[in-house]
Amino acid sequence: MDVDEFLRGHEPPKPSVDTDSALNAVLRRGRARRRRRMAVMSSVVAALVVVAGIAIADREAPTEIASTPGERAVPTTPEDGDPAWWKIDPATPPSPDRDSFRALVTRIGCNGGRTGPVLRPGVVVHEDRIEVTFTVEHVDGGRCPSNLPEAYDVDLGVPIGGRRLVDGRCNESTPVGDGGVIGLACFDGGVKWASPAANLDEAIQRLGCERVEEVNSPDMEITPLRAVVCGIGDRTFGVAQYRDAAEVGAAFESLEGVGMRVLGPSWIVSVNTPEAAGIALSKVGGSIFEIGS
Amino acid sequence: VDEFGPTFEETFRREYPAIVRAVAPIVHGVADAEAVTQEAFLKALVRWRRVGRYDRPAAWIRRVAIRDAVRAAGRGRRDTSTPAAATDPVDRVAEDTDLYRALAVLSPQQRAAVVLHHLADWPAAEVADALGCSEATVRVHLHRGRNALAGHLRVEVEEVGDGR
Secondary structure (H helix, E strand, C coil): CHCCCCCCCCCCCCCCCCHHHHHHHHHHHHHHHHHHHHHHHHHHHHHCCCCCCCCCCCCCCCCCCCEEECCCCCECCCCCCCEEEEEEEECCCCCCCCCCCEEEECCCCCCEEEECCCCCEEEEEEECEEEEEECCCCCCCCCCCCCCCCEEEEEECCCCCCCCECCCCCCCCCCCCCCCHHHCCCCCCCCECCCCCHHHHHHHHHCCCCCCCCCCCCCCCCCCCEEEEEEEECCEEEEEEECCHHHHHHHHHHCCCCCCCCCCCCCEEEEEEEEHHHHHHHHHHCCCCCCHH | CCCCCCCHHHHHHHHHHHHHHHHHHCCCCCCHHHHHHHHHHHHHHHCCHHHHCCCCCCHHHHHHHHHHHHHHHCCCCCCCCCCCCCCHHHCCCCHHHHHHHHHHHHHHHHHHHHHHHHHHHCCCHHHHHHCCHHHHHHHHHHHHHHHHHHHHHHHHHHHHHCCC
């Protein structure tokens, strides 16, 4: 028997499926998954806030945003106070032509979940980076749920340009991934934002990829315009370019954020460890505004 | 009318049996085909606001189902996290074990290409779209798949001739 004859004699089975039951099962699971996703999204938001991993209670966001008062000379040193770390406010990402940005500042020490008043930060402008160091009003300590961040508008005095925005509290002596708050805040070398690469080729160039492999990814639910695996030594980065921010969000969602960091304002996703994401951020640009599991 | 809107339900009712039918020979069974197909519809449902706006939402669902089926066939085992198929086995038409045995000699991609193109009559371009590869790659899968099938059928004929 030849192949054509065999195939002609074996049409696909015509299963008598129970479409109603199947539909009900899918709708039921859809509702459950949606509830679960809401819980996951809540935990992602919480992860951004709760660095030490301790749950926090719902509280009102501050309505007034502190800022650097008036004109001032750079560099400045931070006012005396308790140490704090910061990150970019994802709602208002910086841009190279701006001379200010909004930081979300979090008290490092214990204070019953409150960061408290943010003091004037120290700002040191270098050729390739701007170091910003925050302090918060001194307190004598308190219970230790992690603290909610406070927004603070930082006047840099100069346009950001191609410089990276770096937490000045992180430096080379900071043990990366030491498990403490500073270790977590500094896993990316303290880089909180860098001017995003304009496209994937520029991202590859900036990363300094030693090996570049184009990826045809039928496994990806949201097919990127282009995806590459970039190897540097024994480290591997997956970088993908999508059409717009909505697709980036959908791709992130489809993998439920596992091992992914959204780096660019709309289009670059790095699939790797937090440390690798930090390296990618410092070189490719953008800001880490989602933290997956 | 379900809370997710009638369009998803209409799409489900129209497409579900056909997708199960296409997927079954790839995963070697209607039960697994139903599980894979339901998972594909579930993925569509949770992002229906976007998928539902596509020109051909059913094509997106079919593509996800086919790719998941190829992956499941590659794993060679049933995903136990998926629910049992909703179909009553008593109502099910007997599954084509001859066909499944013959297709088992093919790689998952070859099997999907042969099933979709030769059994379900999908054009090569549509198969390529579903598998996420080029038409040329589909033709390679078809060529190698047919060769492997021919070899299998020759052995079967010889075994029957030998009285085995």
